[in-house]
Amino acid sequence: MQPSSRHITSSIERRLSVGRLRARRGVSLVIVAVTLSVVAVMAAVTMPNLVTYQKQKDAELTAVTFLSLDSSLIQSGAWLNQFGSYPQRLKAFVVPLVAGDPKCGSGTFKKATGWAANAPYTGVTIIPDYGVPTPLGFIHDSVLDNAVRSGEAELHLDSLDLDAVQMLDIAVDGTVGPTAGTLRYAASTGSTAAHPLYLARYTISDFACP
Numbered sequence: 001m002q003p004s005s006r007h008i009t010s011s012i013e014r015r016l017s018v019g020r021l022r023a024r025r026g027v028s029l030v031i032v033a034v035t036l037s038v039v040a041v042m043a044a045v046t047m048p049n050l051v052t053y054q055k056q057k058d059a060e061l062t063a064v065t066f067l068s069l070d071s072s073l074i075q076s077g078a079w080l081n082q083f084g085s086y087p088q089r090l091k092a093f094v095v096p097l098v099a100g101d102p103k104c105g106s107g108t109f110k111k112a113t114g115w116a117a118n119a120p121y122t123g124v125t126i127i128p129d130y131g132v133p134t135p136l137g138f139i140h141d142s143v144l145d146n147a148v149r150s151g152e153a154e155l156h157l158d159s160l161d162l163d164a165v166q167m168l169d170i171a172v173d174g175t176v177g178p179t180a181g182t183l184r185y186a187a188s189t190g191s192t193a194a195h196p197l198y199l200a201r202y203t204i205s206d207f208a209c210p
Contacts, residue, residue: 055164055167056167057135058134058135059135059164059167059168059170059171060167060171061134061135062136062157062171063168063171063172065124065132066172066183066202067172068122068123069090069124069132069139069155069204070202072121072124073086073093073121079093079118079121082114082115082117083097085103085104085105086103086104086153086204086209087101087102087103087109087143088101088103088104088144089101089102089128089142090126090132090139090141090142090143090155091126091127091128091129093121093122093126094119094120094121094128096112096116096119097112098112103209104143104144104145104153104209105151105209106145128141129141134157136160136168137158138157139155139156140155140156140157140158142155142156143155143204144156144209145209146201146209152204153203153204153209154203154204155201155202155204156199156200156201157199157200158199159197159199160185160197160198161196161198162196162198165185165198165200168183168200169181169183169185169200182202182203183200183202183203184200184201184203185198185199185201186201187199
């Protein structure tokens with residue numbers, strides 16, 4: 001029995017419909033592939049710039065934190081006027097000082113009377129035993145005597161990569177120089193040539209480590 005012309009026509013239309021559907025699917029896949037390729041290229045171009053931009057903003061915010069500590073602890077003069085020299089731990093600016101607490105450099109505080117009168121001595125967040133949180137890590141909970149110029153108090157921020165420490169240096173000093181300016185840096189203890197990390201040392205504005 002021969003198929004009717006209507007049956008043949010219907011069969012052809014179904015095949016054409018399937019063919020068009022497959023063609024559309026093929027075109028869609030090509031469009032998706034091209035779109036993904038374009039997105040990948042754009043990501044490859046923009047991501048390094050975004051990472052660099054974020055590092056720069058993190059360095060600027062960290063510099064502001066250092067400067068805020070410097071300003072609130074030194075320029076006001078409240079701590080030095082009261083106790084004569086800096087404590088060895090930053091937490092003493094927000095946690096009551098007690099007699100026997102260590103000074104920056106050497107020695108201990110003989111008395112701690114009057115601490116509450118001007119406390120807290122900074123509005124910067126200080127987490128006892130950790131330090132000051134910044135986008136680049138914690139400024140150590142310590143005030144140290146400068147190993148090069150004795151008598152200068154300094155703050156430390158460790159384990160920075162080269163880009164971060166140089167951007168921080170620019171944000172603080174306006175230029176890059178590992179051995180000059182308010183912010184100086186050198187290789188961290190234990191840093192390797194394959195994975196170099198740096199210690200940033202911020203010099204406080206006054207000479208107060210006996």
